[in-house]
Amino acid sequence: MFRSLSAAFTGGILGALTVSLLYWELVRDGVTAWLGISLRLPLDFASLSQRLIIGGLWGLLLAPPYWKNRPVWRGLLAGGILAAWLLLYYLPRHGRGLGGTGYGRMTPVVLLAISLLWGLVAAFWNRQAAR
DSSP states (O other): HHHHHHHHHHHHHHHHHHHHHHHHHHHHHTTHHHHHHOOOOOOOHHHHHHHHHHHHHHGGGSSSTTTTOOOHHHHHHHHHHEEEEEHIIIHTTTSSSGGGGGGGGTTTHHHHHHHHHHHHHHHHHHHTTTT
């Protein structure tokens, strides 16, 4: 039980680190500006560590043994749940519009892709670490 929880939590952290660095690189290279997205995620210690802990907590979605031998489906499901929460609850609640369109019209597409990538990284890590 502890191994499963630990693998899921660390998978979520690794997924959060991966997508945080990827998004930071997209901002730095001007891809988000080209897409018309004004969302910036700082890469300082405080904000990054907060995203890592939250990513680890979301990774706990991978702890139950559903689709155990199908990490792609597990990752896509967990990432889809995260994306739905971000786009339909979190961002609208913080005044950024449904889907986060307050940051730009392409924000929902990019956040969905980033969330699915998070889920895939977390699920593959979870699969390897839980063995």
